[in-house]
Amino acid sequence: MKIIMLGAPGAGKGTQAKMIADKFGIPHISTGDIFRANIKEGTELGKKAKEYMDQGALVPDELTCDLVVDRIKQDDCSKGYILDGFPRTIPQAECLTKALADMDDKIDYAINVDVPDENIVRRMSGRRACVGCGATYHIVYNPTKTEGICDRCGKELILRDDDKPETVQKRLTVYHEQTQPLIDYYKEKGALAEVDGTQDMQDVFNGIVKILEG
Numbered sequence: 001m002k003i004i005m006l007g008a009p010g011a012g013k014g015t016q017a018k019m020i021a022d023k024f025g026i027p028h029i030s031t032g033d034i035f036r037a038n039i040k041e042g043t044e045l046g047k048k049a050k051e052y053m054d055q056g057a058l059v060p061d062e063l064t065c066d067l068v069v070d071r072i073k074q075d076d077c078s079k080g081y082i083l084d085g086f087p088r089t090i091p092q093a094e095c096l097t098k099a100l101a102d103m104d105d106k107i108d109y110a111i112n113v114d115v116p117d118e119n120i121v122r123r124m125s126g127r128r129a130c131v132g133c134g135a136t137y138h139i140v141y142n143p144t145k146t147e148g149i150c151d152r153c154g155k156e157l158i159l160r161d162d163d164k165p166e167t168v169q170k171r172l173t174v175y176h177e178q179t180q181p182l183i184d185y186y187k188e189k190g191a192l193a194e195v196d197g198t199q200d201m202q203d204v205f206n207g208i209v210k211i212l213e214g
């Protein structure tokens with residue numbers, strides 16, 4: 001089962017992708033997490049990516065696409081995977097479609113988690129991210145058992161630099177210009193499924209499971 005999560009920044013893609021990956025036993029591949037890990041390790045890729053991420057801009061397609069194509073060719077992806085935060089532009093989607101076609105393969109589901117802009121800023125300002133495993137929480141909607149500590153791995157939680165309201169606004173603009181067109185792209189391929197992302201987390205999850213289990 002090859003799945004893509006579509007949706008605005010803060011729509012709940014990461015939250016749902018982790019739950020789906022756990023349920024179906026497939027890897028969760030988040031380009032945002034990969035970039036943040038590279039920043040932490042101080043790699044060349046991390047240095048380049050950070051310049052764009054801090055501005056709320058997208059990392060250039062040529063730094064992103066090969067990374068994902070290499071990742072999905074690894075052994076643990078043979079049964080499927082869930083891509084979270086990729087593709088984010090039409091050229092990235094085309095790159096993925098082509099790489100998959102070369103392996104006689106395709107994406108089964110592109111799940112669009114639909115949340116209006118008004119809700120996004122509220123979600124982002126309360127979002128806390130784990131420095132260890134990348135899990136995200138919300139101070140009101142999805143608090144951890146112990147304040148400031150990850151339920152999954154026990155590491156510390158932070159407010160991401162790019163979750164400040166100014167940067168969130170920029171990221172939303174970028175989303176509407178560059179990522180939203182992917183909804184039609186996957187609709188035309190017959191892979192699109194939509195879920196109302198304003199419901200509570202468990203209901204969104206149940207909706208997605210229903211789609212995936214047919």
Ligand code: ADP
Pocket residue numbers: 008009010014031032033035052053054056057058059060061064084085086087088092162171
């Ligand atoms: P969110 O979960 O809030 O949508 P991500 O963690 O997916 O944010 O991404 C954080 C930042 O990393 C993005 O704002 C962008 O700068 C960069 N990024 C992540 N994925 C991609 C991608 N597929 N293409 C370009 N930039 C990306």
Ligand code: ADP
Pocket residue numbers: 007008009010011012013014015016123124126127128136137138139141142197198199200201202204
């Ligand atoms: P994305 O990966 O799309 O950027 P996240 O999964 O990180 O989004 O979620 C953004 C924020 O909203 C997090 O703080 C998360 O805990 C919270 N959140 C996720 N899903 C819901 C939901 N259905 N209702 C309320 N808050 C949610």
Ligand code: ZN
Pocket residue numbers: 130131132133134135150151152153154155
């Ligand atoms: Zn953690």
